[in-house]
Amino acid sequence: MQDLFGNEIKPGKLVNGKLKKRKSEAAHETLIAVHGKVEGKKCRQCVFFYYVTYSKSYPKCLQSGCTGHTPNHDWSGRWQACGKFEEKQSKK
Numbered sequence: 001m002q003d004l005f006g007n008e009i010k011p012g013k014l015v016n017g018k019l020k021k022r023k024s025e026a027a028h029e030t031l032i033a034v035h036g037k038v039e040g041k042k043c044r045q046c047v048f049f050y051y052v053t054y055s056k057s058y059p060k061c062l063q064s065g066c067t068g069h070t071p072n073h074d075w076s077g078r079w080q081a082c083g084k085f086e087e088k089q090s091k092k
């Protein structure tokens with residue numbers, strides 16, 4: 001993606017005082033680019049998807065390297081599963 005002057009906009013760069021993209025979104029795009037997609041699966045179904053819980057729950061991906069305690073590192077269970085996907089085992 002480029003700005004009005006043709007300069008490349010890097011993920012997470014401030015544009016007009018607003019964060020263009022969360023670090024987790026950029027990390028997810030990188031995982032998809034490197035490992036590909038698993039069609040028909042979402043991150044919430046993956047064993048590496050988990051929640052850090054304090055007074056609220058914050059979704060994270062263990063494979064992303066974005067596990068910091070900030071909303072900038074929050075994952076989404078609705079995102080497309082990447083090639084690192086491993087199905088969660090159902091509890092019996």
Ligand code: SF4
Nearest residue numbers: 043046061063081082
């Ligand atoms: S499929 Fe799993 S490893 Fe891949 S991005 Fe989603 S949660 Fe992370």
